Amino acid sequence: MLAAMGLSSVDELFDAVPAALRLAGGLDIEPGLAEADVGGRFDAYAAANRPVGRDLVCFAGAGAYDHDIPSVVNRLAYRSEFVTAYTPYQPEVAQGVLQALFEYQTLVCRLFGTDVANASLYDGASALVEAANLAVAATGRSEVWVSRGVHPQWRQVLATMAVGTGHRLVDVALDDGLTAWPEEGVPGAVVVQNPNYLGCLEDVGAAGELARRLGALLIVAADPVSAALLVSPGSLGADVVVGEGQPFGASLSLGGPYLGLFACRREHVRRLPGRLVGETLDTEGRRAYVTTLRTREQDIRREKASSNVCTNQTLMAVAFLVHLGWLGTSGLRELAVRCARGTRYCREALLAVDGVQALAGAATLREFAVRTPVPADVVVERMADEGFLAGVSLGEEYGDGLLVAVTEKRTRVEIDAYVGAFEKVVR
């Protein structure tokens, strides 16, 4: 190959790199390992963690849930044709990913009661950030009212990004677990999460009426499992619905890769962030799919684009599709009901423990918060020794407490054992 170019060494190809910039001595990284040795290294990392399932029975949630993942997800979504493709820039040879995304978009819209969904964003937090950007652009108002019932880490990301965009974020406090909205103001967006971070069911319709009256857009952060049981946010007035898609198809994995769900009313489609797949025809009149309304996007619109997103989480969207397809219409509702049953059973048993109190009085669905006689951090630490991931410690903002989630995986025996251990560690 070198001879064909009239060269004698590969080094000559790097002549453009000034000598002073050359890395003498190479990279300070150990020599390459054989495949088996890489495996050994990863065995060691894995052994130093305490995963759920193998080591701990999981009662933690907070946006990352321990659901069963059916075998079809890994066998289908992780087929190498989906795994090793990229953004469908050549639609003629990317109909597989494009059609899967079209079906995914359809399911997200059905869950949330919206007209349009994009082909995914990074995670719940990034979807929320994009929703706020859309609302501010659509209303021309930079004030964003954010309920304290919205996931605190999503709010932190929103605050990080607001430094760049100049949005003015107004925290709206909770009263006994539910958002207590101000009556007057000039927000561009009103953001509510349902069920909220404490697991409580919010009055989304009232938030929608408030937003409409004040001329703001309503952004709802929704959980896709709960959505199967709840009146859809779209029908309650949501302009944009965002969510964390992890419950369908993504393992816990220390928090990523997950899946940012983003859906909205059709009137906002030209401000939609990220990719959108649409149906069309090929030259012979056959049904075909293609990414569309591309002029919104960064590679064409550059500094005037609706968003900077390019790489997204498509593979996780395919996994979401397969998981939902496996559940089907009846299975989706059954899954949501089973989570709610386990949550109720666990909540009632835990509240019967001496000194444990509900943190809020409002109705809950798949997750709930309690005050504990000893600090929540201590409860989590002690419960790990008993073989449980007890929940998520709420921290100062919520006046200390423990957030407990129960999925369809938890049996009555596990829940009883959890409550028994809880009784012991808070004594």
Place this chain on the structure above:
Amino acid sequence: MTAAAPGGKATSAPLMGRDSEPTLFELSAPGRTAANFRATGVPEWPAEELVPAAHLREDPTPVAEVSERDLVAHMTRLSHRQFSVDLGAYPLGSCTMKYNPKLCDDAVARTGLADVHPASPAALTQGWMALLADLERALCRITGMAAATLQPPAGAAGELTGLLLMRAFHGAAGQDGQRRRVLIPDSAHGTNPASVTLGGYEVTQVPSDDRGCVDLDALAARLDDDVAGIMLTNPNTLGLFEEDIVAIAGAVHDVGGLLYYDGANLNAILGVTRPGDMGFDIVHMNLHKTFAVPHGGGGPGAGPVAVTERLTPFLPGPRPVKSAQGTYEWMQPERSIGRVHSWHGNALALARAWSYILANGGDGLRRVSDAAVLNANWLRHQLRGTYDIPFDRPCMHEFVASATNLKRDRGLRAVDVAKRLLEEGFHAPTTYFPLVVEEALMIEPTETESPQTLAALADALLRIAAGTGDDAHAAPRTSPVGRVDEARAARQLIPTWDARPT
């Protein structure tokens, strides 16, 4: 290089026909389901007793009603309608579509990694934190930086993180209001200007000179004390190394600006040179490009951002840091810009990249860049004389050809070349980018294609160039669908199955 069998051409891929694949919704038949649930013994309260009436959705959300067997057939058939790196060569410029070693799939498929809850206390995630800290250290050594955040989940997210770091740095010096502009070459990726806007800055474009690099005089004319920094890709999007990078860095630093390195093209310089040595202050990496995290049909990726010592206090948090006791703790940098991800970034993608780095080692990573640059230059050499090569000198890991001459002489545009190449069993190059080249074909063969595959690719491109536009307009004729009507998709928007006209 070791001889390898030609692996890159996919025209032998079997297809059973050219019918459309029905949607999942069309495959649905009432009453079918694949779902089953474990026996839990939990009381079986009905939905009406679990959800207050005002909140309860009356009808189930329609998904689809399919058996597992039908679902598997559907998704498998969809997968057969999809080109991928595993099927053949994918010379999509700027995207670094290298082969993704399978050992990385298995390395991360461990319950001890995949089943760790992100809100677990640090005592329960010591293995993950060690892995992330080890990866961070390696990325810093590769880039010549002091510390990194692993949170950004993609390149564009890394860019925005970098710009917010820039803001925080200038803000700490009391200059946030003063520094309003970020300079960007006219050859930059579209994510750069879009990120600048989201970072609250204004874009000032810097033209390229006649050698395809940053025009130093034009740069000097745009530098002032209102400049926050410059975003550069090096090698740039033309595949050319910015030879004057030291002078550029000096000029930008002289006015108090910072240099941001867009790591899209890092695959060219592993072990050769480091952004830190060039004078960059902030660097993002695309682990899905350089470090073989598979692209997933569009993602997930990972876009860690590494910085010099003086920017370390501003990094996003929490970061995994080793304590004096030898255990890992989550630490919030003292002047952190805050979180940029719900949790700790695309952790499994980060782990995959680390397995790739371990498998290659420092020596292997250098060989990656050597082969990537060799392959690109050899291919450029084969095409010159047939395709216009606007900046025809040794390139790095990719080069930009132009179909301008073919369009003029034979009516063959870049898009036609791309569609014809699909018929030849290869994925197309990136077309119409960078914007500074007309009828651009941006070609990045990567280091993982064999000489035989490259020869077959070169033959195909030369054969295409010998054809005419009339012939090419009908291409591709061998793919599951023919050329797709993009204008119709935009004009009659159908974004979901339920939005189809009945």
